Amino acid sequence: MTRRxxxxxxxxxxxxxxxxxxxxxxxxxxxLILGDTAAINQQSDAAWAExxxxxxxxxxxxxVERIRRVGDRLVRAAGLTxxxxxxxxxxxxxxxxxxxxxxxxxxxxxxxxxxxxxxQLATVIGHEMGHVVAQHAAERASSxxxxxxxxxxxxxxxxxxxxxxxxxxxxxxxxxxxxPHSRRDELEADRLGVDYMAAAGFRPSQAVALWxxxxxxxxxxxxxxxxxxxxxxxxxxALEAYIDQRGWY
Numbered sequence: 001m002t003r004r005x006x007x008x009x010x011x012x013x014x015x016x017x018x019x020x021x022x023x024x025x026x027x028x029x030x031x032l033i034l035g036d037t038a039a040i041n042q043q044s045d046a047a048w049a050e051x052x053x054x055x056x057x058x059x060x061x062x063x064v065e066r067i068r069r070v071g072d073r074l075v076r077a078a079g080l081t082x083x084x085x086x087x088x089x090x091x092x093x094x095x096x097x098x099x100x101x102x103x104x105x106x107x108x109x110x111x112x113x114x115x116x117x118x119x120q121l122a123t124v125i126g127h128e129m130g131h132v133v134a135q136h137a138a139e140r141a142s143s144x145x146x147x148x149x150x151x152x153x154x155x156x157x158x159x160x161x162x163x164x165x166x167x168x169x170x171x172x173x174x175x176x177x178x179x180p181h182s183r184r185d186e187l188e189a190d191r192l193g194v195d196y197m198a199a200a201g202f203r204p205s206q207a208v209a210l211w212x213x214x215x216x217x218x219x220x221x222x223x224x225x226x227x228x229x230x231x232x233x234x235x236x237x238a239l240e241a242y243i244d245q246r247g248w249y
Contacts, residue, residue, distance in 0.1 A: 026133065028189055033138050037101070040138055041083075044102035048086070053109060057088035057106065067107050070122050077199035078129045078192075095217065099128035101137060114213065119206035122197050130192030136185040141150055183230045187238055204248040208239050 021032045058064055067087045069099070075081055083103035091109035097103050115121045131137065171204060194204040215232035230238075243249075 024134070026192070030136055031135065031139055031145065033135060034141070037135070037138070040141075041102040042238070043155070044100040044104065047101035048102070048104040051090075051106065052088065055090055057090045059088055061089075062107075063107075063112055066112075066118070067105060067121070067125070070118050070123055072107050073200040073202075074122060074129055074196050075128050077196040078126075078133055080129065097124045097128055097213070098133050099125065100106055101132050101135075108220065114217070115210065116213070117206065119197070119203045120210040122200065122202040123193060123210040126193030126196040126200075126202075127189045128193075129196060130220040133186065134185065134188055136189065140185065184230050187235065190235060190239055191242055194239065194246075194248070198246070198248055204243045208236055208243065211236050211239065 006218070021030055023029070024031045051060075064087050067089065068085075071085065071087060075085055080103070085103045085105065085108075087105045090108050093110050094108060095111040095114045097105070097107040097111055105128075107121075107125070111124060112121070115124070160244065194207050197207065198204050211232060216235070218232065229235075236246050
């Protein structure tokens with residue numbers, strides 16, 4: 001779901017002549033964002049409509065109300081009340097959730113079955129809201145667009161060797177630029193997520209409990225350097241250090 005949205009955003013910003021590199025005080029680093037948020041929100045709404053049409057999720061009932069109750073508290077804590085929020089439960093065996101920039105939250109039945117309390121549910125939703133506040137989808141789409149432009153130029157200059165340069169360049173961009181940034185994004189979203197949890201009255205310590213629970217469910221042995229997500233050990237260690245630094249429990 002998130003990959004589809006990012007791909008749509010990438011197609012948009014690749015054709016845009018506007019871009020800005022600015023310091024993001026919340027993240028403590030510079031960000032390059034191509035395109036505009038209005039266009040990404042429009043693509044988010046289109047992706048949401050497609051998901052509702054093809055996946056037939058649950059739109060009402062106790063599970064949806066639980067997500068709405070937790071989500072509304074986090075929306076206020078994250079300062080995202082300037083959009084109309086919609087919630088749905090998707091039938092899936094994968095414990096997951098997503099938050100689209102235009103104000104849409106989807107949670108799977110598997111995640112609802114896995115979490116042991118609302119604090120752990122808030123961990124996942126808060127994490128996904130962290131991605132929205134940090135504009136990670138727009139940033140990653142911008143990075144992908146710039147990487148594609150660079151590869152096109154390199155292939156053109158290489159002449160008959162263009163195919164080889166393109167292949168090597170794709171690998172270099174994936175493992176040297178795009179994936180490391182994705183791991184960084186995940187850790188930033190973890191930090192922002194627990195900020196929102198604390199502000200909304202949830203227990204930040206349950207973020208660590210949730211990721212330990214998720215670690216027990218993992219079946220993939222993919223090494224961290226080749227993954228878009230940090231290892232469970234890296235994520236848990238970073239969360240424990242941050243929560244301890246803030247004096248939360």
